[in-house]
Amino acid sequence: MGKIPQEIIDRILDKLDIVEVVSEYLPLKAAGRSFKACCPFHNEKTPSFVVSPDKQIFHCFGCNAGGNVIGFVMKHENLSFPEAIEMMAGRAGLEIPRTSGADDGTSSLVKQLYEANNTAAEYYQEKLGTPEAKGALDYLRQRGLNAETMKEFRIGYAPDGWENLQKYCKKKNISADILRKAGLSVKSDKGRNDYDRFRNRITFPIFNERGNIVAFGARIMTDSQPKYLNSPETTVYSKSGILYGLNFSKTAIREEGRVLIVEGYMDVIIPYQNDIRNVVATSGTALTARQVALLKKYTDTAVVVFDADQAGEAASLRGLDILIANGLTVYIAALPEGEDPDSFVRGCSGEAFRKVIGRAKDLFDYKLDLLLRKFSGSGIIERAKVVNEMLPTIVKVTNAVIQSAYLEKLASRLKLNEAALRKEMSKVKADYSFKYEEKTRVSSIPGNYRNSEIYLLGLAVLDKDMYDTMAGEMGLDMFIDETVKKVMFLLRDFYRSEKGPAAGKILSRLEDDENAKEAVLRGIAKADITGDKDKVLFDCIAHIRKENMEYELKNLTTKLKHAEAVRDQSAVNELLARINRLHKEKVT
Template sequence: MAFTPQFLDELRARLRPVDVIGRTTRLIRKGNEHQGLCPFHKEKTPSFYVYDDHYHCFGCGVHGSVIDFVMNTENLSFPEAVEKLADEAGLEVPVDSPEERQKAERRTTLLDAMELACAHYEKQLRMPEGASGLAYFSQRGLDDGTIARFRLGFAPSRRGGLKTALARANVDEDLMVETGLSRRPDDGRAPYDYFRDRVLFPITDRRGKVIAFGGRTLGDGEPKYLNSPETPLFHKSRTLYGLAQALPAARKSGQLTVTEGYMDVIALHQAGIDTAVAPLGTALTEDQIQELWRIAPEPVLCFDGDAAGQKAAARAADRCLPLLQPGKSLRFALLPTGEDPDSLIRREGPGAMREVLETARPLSDALWTWVVEGARANTPERRAALWKELKDRVFRIQDPTVRKTFLESYESRFWAKPSHKAGHRSQGGHRSTRRTDVLHRPEGAAEAHVDSSRREDQLLLALFLCRPAMFETYDEEFGRLAFRDPGDERLRQALVDLLSDHRQRDSAEVVAELTEGGHGGALSRILTTDEVRVMRRAGGPLHPETQATEVEAIWSRYRNRQLKDGIRRELSAASDAMSDDDLAKRMEMIRVRLGVDDDADED
């Protein structure tokens, strides 16, 4: 059975080797790759590496794609392995027939026509008729290298200039209409060029093959931006502009930056931020989100800071929610009001743009902001309505693990209450236990509660960094935790992944491996907290010999705090129906019954 190159490329794009190989081979992340014991020969020291598009063993030399792996481990022929993987990827295997072979040949012909058109438009940009287009790109700050890299071009105002040029290469009218290069009038007149008097941005597939164009008018014509129509080659909802140029850097870094337009993508690449892509004039679609996740687990969506940008970001978040999976999400970066990536880079330089991207917020935080912050919830009815709106968003998440994590995080934030010890004396001299939720307590009180909880999270992380050997005792319990802060949670997951192989490591080795894996920023934040400094040698790494009594005390205090948070959540639903005194008595009764040490958990 023969498979077209396009089908095999799509299959490989949909299935990451690490996902397929990781089902049968234990892999540990090492920087941007994954490492494990080779399944093809016996070894004690891992020499088997899995990359974004292939695997390689430096011990026995075995090498191949995800298809090769299935063939060799399951004793399947090439067609059998392709059919098995296609079923997993949700792809229909094309039937090997004369019709399919003809279709594949036709696609090659269409791609050839698009390549000829792209070369023609590039040439026109350097001709006298293209002077206005070249001036436009120069005014936007693009150098010759960038213009050549993105193959920018110009379409003169003549109705048949491209048609005449392609006719010399035996490209007929029907083929030009099929590729969207020409348009045939409804009245039966001869076809005319689709793009006229516009600068052109070639749109390619992930292999760099030209499949469409985007054009921008330089005058007052409408529409300002015009994309090729849908064709056998081009489906706008599945395509990302700049993907072919971004893939090498994205595969190396595991990162992607999504912005709003052609010029933003090009400006970012020219500034050295060469992981930028963009949808094509539409809101980010489900197909585009899945395409992003095949390359990067948490792409950064960068939007303008104005109301329209906020709205676009919120739409992208809503569309992403049902698709979320463990380890697959989005982050959001908002530019200063009135700026886009292109203008910010030209005005303040690439460093300013990098700062924006480095402050990108996780989806969970961004969604909280859009729904909760600024809402009027000063009555029980309004609070209930706001909580319902937030829960409705969360329950759009299909994956049960991600949904549960979101819900628990939001519950603790939404219903968080200050400690009763923080109350004040009433006029009669009795301590007031009046409750205020996170939306309406005095400024700074909610932040203090969150900061206290996060300090406990970070201190627990520090303990495992200090004493990796204690993971043997607490591995299951530590593995089931879920920290509130996304950065701390990512570090916890990385620490669990690292220590789960139960290989002996000292503190310095753990810190070094996590830093190599891209967690240097989170480690730095934890290593500089006041509580951790006491466990460090002067001028050195974390002290490797923290006393067992300290470990047990901090671990016990952490579990007490987790338990009390759970008690609060359990009572939150009934709290509005109880008096303040009754609630205080109920909390005290549960605390005493469960043996929670109140002094170990000062909020």
Template sequence: MAGRIPQNFIDDLLARVNIVDIIDGRVKLKKAGKNYSGLCPFHQEKSPSFSVSPDKQFYYCFGCGAGGNAIGFLMEYERLDFPQAVEEVAKLVGVDVPREAQIDSKTPSQRAQLDILDQVSAYYEEMLKGHSDNQRAISYLTHRGLSGKVAKFFSLGYAPPGWSNLLQRFADSNQKKALLEESGMLIHNEEKQSHYDRFRDRIMFPIRDVRGRVVAFGGRVLGDEKPKYLNSPETDTFHKSRELYGLYEARKLTQKLTRIVIVEGYMDVISLTQFGITYAVATLGTAATAQHLERLFKTVSEVIFCFDGDAAGRKAAQRALETTLPVIRDGLQARFMFLPEGEDPDSLVRSEGKEGFEARLDEALPFSEFFFKSLGDGVDMSTLDGRALMSAAALPKIQQMQNGLLQQMMLDKVCEITGLEPESISIHANLAPQTSATPDQPKQLAPKTQPPSRALSYPSKSKPQSTVSLCSHPISLLLHHPELVSKVESSEPLRVLNHTHIDTLIALIDYLKATPEASLGSLLIDWSDDPALSPLLLQLSEISRLDPILSEDANRLFDDAWERLQRDASIQSIAALQKKPFSTLSDAEKQQLRELSKLRTH
């Protein structure tokens, strides 16, 4: 039974394995001084920026920011979960993985439910092959163009006609009967005090979790009965808002998933897989949720929504857009594809083939383009009233997004549409500086009296706009010269700012202050393990790509950047104090105002 892997074993394992041996079989490496270099396997590049250090037993890409130890590399490259990656490394070293007391989050009842569902799935597969009424089911699948191979891969089955097939096959005890009811396979008739099968005379689609365990079923009728599709009810082991049909199979078929397309139904997923598009998933009778997207973005960086081109499809796309807003962040892509009228993914891939369907996927609208297009539909953008109307609708939605380059660029787009200056947009957007000391908390909306702090971080008009921010230089220097943090007394003064990457800089300073012995490698591992900090790794990756990593004059560069940040913080604090009548200021606030004013003039 699965249990926790002891930490001392993991430490010993990493000490015994050579990370160069792990990576060299997957990435072509060349000796470069003490280290090895090669083309990064995690992003497209023409010149090597991927470095492996045998001394530190660590890899790092200066292009995309990917980094970690041997276990982390296997998790990222092979798409393995942590225990699987440990097992792989252990095989290379020739040792068995010990387990501490099992910490399976499933209760004994839930594990028993999963076990009975697995048995029921095997039973349905058996019925598809050998039941006396199976020909109707086989004819249906054949008519839909499914091969026996793909049907077997997805473990398709058949629930025969009748009210008590599962009862007769499995419920030889009250305990099993209770398990079948708890797992949603039996329905209890309270009036008659009896049970009957939920699924009858249907094609059965087992729904698996990311570990491949059957957690529920979907069933399709063979005639015109209603409902056409029937899903298992919510249970202790099955939550529709979390699970996705086909995700386990997609990960099993594709070693390095880079994108996933979300379609509507089981048959769409299976047909696309049969035609070689092995990265499709379907929601389970519900619209995509934030939990679905968070799960997918842990696996891939690009998600494509696939919708019908009719009014209902457009409405569904709008709901998906709203769901995506608070989830999307820098480094991730969400796109929107609309099908020709009268087509679904199943029919379209059969008429156009894999190449044609993937060409449509490649042309899917990017998130930002669909965002502005959907808000602009039916609005006369040639008039001031129309542009104001669209912008008024856009700004509250952009506020829902996570802080980052994408949000900043979409605000820039609103500036372009309206012709307003960034300062004016900041006032109307009510974007306020972060007040909480927790670096991962979303920024709060400001009252209308709050100064437009975001305007301070806009680039000068005399220079081309860049993704490099004032904060990115000290971040880059601290990453590679962590001793520079000794120059900083506290990150507290920075918390009034709303500069791009300010959250990352504050979190980095706090981390280095708390762990002075930290290295770039330990930071990447610690932050990737912390769900509150892991989103900031994307910003570190971006900054590492944009900024020079090493400098002969790191002290001077850091001092210059820190002085500018302190001055901006002073300006921000002065603006906040000046909003108050001087007579209402406390003595401490008056003294602070005088000191800040001196700093500003220096």
């Protein structure tokens, strides 16, 4: 499918009512002019998820999820934008015109890569049933996998030989170029033919969150090293953005309220076969911020499963700080030495594994116990070492109450003065603050410049009259923030042909700009609860004017000083004149 015309998106939005659609997924309760529910995108007991029929948008005040009806369906069904459009168009009884030639390169490339990977998986699965795969199949059975599991995880076998997959794909009209771009074949140097990347290996498709195959992990059946060969990074596959198994486990993660984090494919698959389904694997790499962001969509509690060796090392625990920094509560479950979830579940039982998980310890307690054992002896140097390991973790705890409790506990266990610890922590904080300051700066301080822009943005989206007033009073160039400015210009174009409501349609025009969408939702949330909207409108306009003027005055004054220093009299005169004009304007 090529780029979807905006006109179609608008017609879908005209035809579908967000309340009607959302209520098929969630029980909505009327609350004033809106509807409320418990948010499906984060865990909560009191509803902070609001659907507005007037604005045709939803917004969660807990996790900040928000958008129009298409955005809701995308998020809830884990669909891509074109997939959601297709589904919603069908529902609205609209046909999506197929644009010819106007394909935008990326999305069709992505689609072709998914297709190539899917075709490869099909081929490998088929091959697993043939006599030449006997060794592979025996190996998988011996590892405890049953046929149903192999089918569900689409495990297969890449036969020996250099061009098997390429020949198969050629018949399915998949080009050599796409196979190469998918990492399935490798371009040979010296002008020879491309060759299949995976040969004589068991293949594990790696799925993205939505269940599209983005890559493969391929294992040899002997114990020689390295055991796994993986797809290279491609347009659809970036190792740091994938959690293996998430497409299978996301529902269970949400239902159980927590995720088990393990290392390898088999550590997901074997527990899954034994009905432990809330598991994802990092595939042996350190957790990344993108992976944590994926998890956060489903839960805010993580149980990291280590074997005794890893769990005994402060270094492996340090890697978990990224979970804490993103607001997750972290537990550690330690398996006996040398065991991983795969071997443990096979050797003992799913039940025994569940018990280990049940005994998981809070990361803070776990780490502290570990360090106290390691640096036994109550000397001041030892205690300082413990403090040095603990503080960087504590500093990342986002909840201030929990952070304070941890600090208190640390002080009491180490028999140290809490005030001294706090002081030490503020030093550690300074080290980290540069990384996180951006986030805190955005949470706008009342009366702050950005805040007034956000208010105006919200008011303008909610009401065309407000927009007209604002555009007439101050003009769009007065906005400093690039994101706000972008939305304002979009709004100007929108209001030229339509009266509103603008919210849902403006969001649909910002599909690829998360920041802008977030700004719109934030603006609406703020503007919506304001009592006297006219007063806020004029206050904000006045505020922005004043700020801009002060900014410019400061600028001109600096320039003036320079001009005076180099005795450039004509520049001095001109600058003085401009400064005077500004001062006069300021008074009027």
